[in-house]
Amino acid sequence: MFKKSDHRETSQEDDRKPVLVEPAPKTSGLARLRTYFLTGIVVAAPIAITIYLTYAFVTFVDANITPLIPARYNPETYLPFSVPGLGVLITAFALVLIGFLTANFLGRTLLTFGERIVSRMPVIRTIYHALKQIMETVMAQSSTSFREVVLVEYPRRGLWAVAFVTSQAKGEVDSLSEDDVISVFLPTTPNPTSGFLLFVPKSDLKYLDMPVEAGIKLVISAGMIWPGDSDGKAAAKDKQTKKISAPGKTPSQPDK
Numbered sequence: 001m002f003k004k005s006d007h008r009e010t011s012q013e014d015d016r017k018p019v020l021v022e023p024a025p026k027t028s029g030l031a032r033l034r035t036y037f038l039t040g041i042v043v044a045a046p047i048a049i050t051i052y053l054t055y056a057f058v059t060f061v062d063a064n065i066t067p068l069i070p071a072r073y074n075p076e077t078y079l080p081f082s083v084p085g086l087g088v089l090i091t092a093f094a095l096v097l098i099g100f101l102t103a104n105f106l107g108r109t110l111l112t113f114g115e116r117i118v119s120r121m122p123v124i125r126t127i128y129h130a131l132k133q134i135m136e137t138v139m140a141q142s143s144t145s146f147r148e149v150v151l152v153e154y155p156r157r158g159l160w161a162v163a164f165v166t167s168q169a170k171g172e173v174d175s176l177s178e179d180d181v182i183s184v185f186l187p188t189t190p191n192p193t194s195g196f197l198l199f200v201p202k203s204d205l206k207y208l209d210m211p212v213e214a215g216i217k218l219v220i221s222a223g224m225i226w227p228g229d230s231d232g233k234a235a236a237k238d239k240q241t242k243k244i245s246a247p248g249k250t251p252s253q254p255d256k
Contacts, residue, residue: 184198
């Protein structure tokens with residue numbers, strides 16, 4: 001009997017003992033240095049790469065354009081040092097001059113005449129027209145090349161990928177489905193300049209309340225940079241305003 005009572009008293013005393021919580025392990029100095037090092041890489045790498053690419057571009061243009069300047073008009077002839085960016089300035093001036101001449105009637109006539117000559121060359125015409133279409137697409141002043149951000153099931157059902165609406169399909173492609181067929185561009189990560197052109201029925205797309213710029217950032221960052229709530233709310237509000245202000249449409253009334 002005494003042994004049982006002693007056991008009970010001991011168990012009660014154990015229950016009354018405070019539970020000690022082990023303190024969280026402190027971060028070691030080596031771990032902090034590692035964190036600071038990685039943070040420095042994240043901050044310095046984009047700056048260093050940008051400076052390097054800019055320097056490489058300016059050096060490349062100067063090396064190929066500056067020697068074309070006659071020695072009489074080349075300032076480097078009279079200076080003991082080279083002028084960085086001189087080739088870039090000359091190239092920019094030449095492009096502005098070409099654009100100015102092409103904008104008037106005489107320039108357009110000469111351009112049309114030159115394109116007719118190129119169109120008669122079997123191989124060169126294919127290369128020229130392909131490059132011209134690419135440059136017109138890239139340098140288009142309109143910002144509506146990508147209209148909306150959507151989700152499309154790719155590469156199989158149940159997996160979703162970010163894509164951008166480019167236009168509504170026409171002709172034979174539009175007749176593939178009873179629903180409207182939409183042309184969407186599915187970019188690759190982290191290089192959104194390449195991707196796939198998909199023709200998807202409109203009912204199979206999920207439209208996102210996300211600006212196109214935010215969608216591009218999402219693709220480039222491989223999902224690490226998500227648009228803030230303000231971007232999504234602003235896009236949703238803008239879309240709702242367009243729906244309400246559309247002619248011939250009124251906002252739906254709730255069922256009574």
